[in-house]
Amino acid sequence: MKNFIAIILVGMFASTVLSEPKGVAPVTYIDSEKVSAAFAKGGPLIETPGYKVHAGRRQGPGFVELHMRETDVFYIVDGTATFVTGGTMVDGKEVSPGQMRGTSITGGEIHHLKKGDVIIVPNGTPHQFTETSNPFLYFIVKPISN
Numbered sequence: 001m002k003n004f005i006a007i008i009l010v011g012m013f014a015s016t017v018l019s020e021p022k023g024v025a026p027v028t029y030i031d032s033e034k035v036s037a038a039f040a041k042g043g044p045l046i047e048t049p050g051y052k053v054h055a056g057r058r059q060g061p062g063f064v065e066l067h068m069r070e071t072d073v074f075y076i077v078d079g080t081a082t083f084v085t086g087g088t089m090v091d092g093k094e095v096s097p098g099q100m101r102g103t104s105i106t107g108g109e110i111h112h113l114k115k116g117d118v119i120i121v122p123n124g125t126p127h128q129f130t131e132t133s134n135p136f137l138y139f140i141v142k143p144i145s146n
Contacts, residue, residue, distance in 0.1 A: 030046065039077070051143050056074070056138040057135055058139070059134045063102065066101075066135045068123060068124060070143070071142065073121075079137055080113060080133045082129070083127065083130070084127065085108055085111050086127075088105065111135050
């Protein structure tokens with residue numbers, strides 16, 4: 001009987017330990033002053049191995065981007081932009097592991113973005129801001145796949 005109780009207790013302990021989440025990240029709070037400062041110049045608010053959150057600021061068009069592991073989730077805060085997704089990247093070059101840049105896109109889909117819009121660009125999809133207001137502000141969340 002004692003062995004049976006010991007086995008039950010060990011099983012309960014193992015079940016509890018195995019069911020608890022491992023390596024849970026802490027909650028992150030970013031105050032409005034830090035967010036405003038990030039939007040003033042554009043840049044990251046937080047970057048972790050699993051995701052990134054940036055305060056994006058553009059004053060004109062940019063290069064074509066393609067991320068092999070990052071999905072881009074854009075929320076437009078202010079301004080307007082013409083944004084091209086999909087198609088084929090022209091003159092693509094790897095600029096860092098999993099990150100490519102190019103000069104233009106052929107055969108892509110054109111989107112006209114404005115305040116309040118959300119657009120999601122899956123990893124592996126070329127995308128480019130071809131026109132923007134000055135400034136064009138957006139939050140970008142980047143979940144990173146393995």
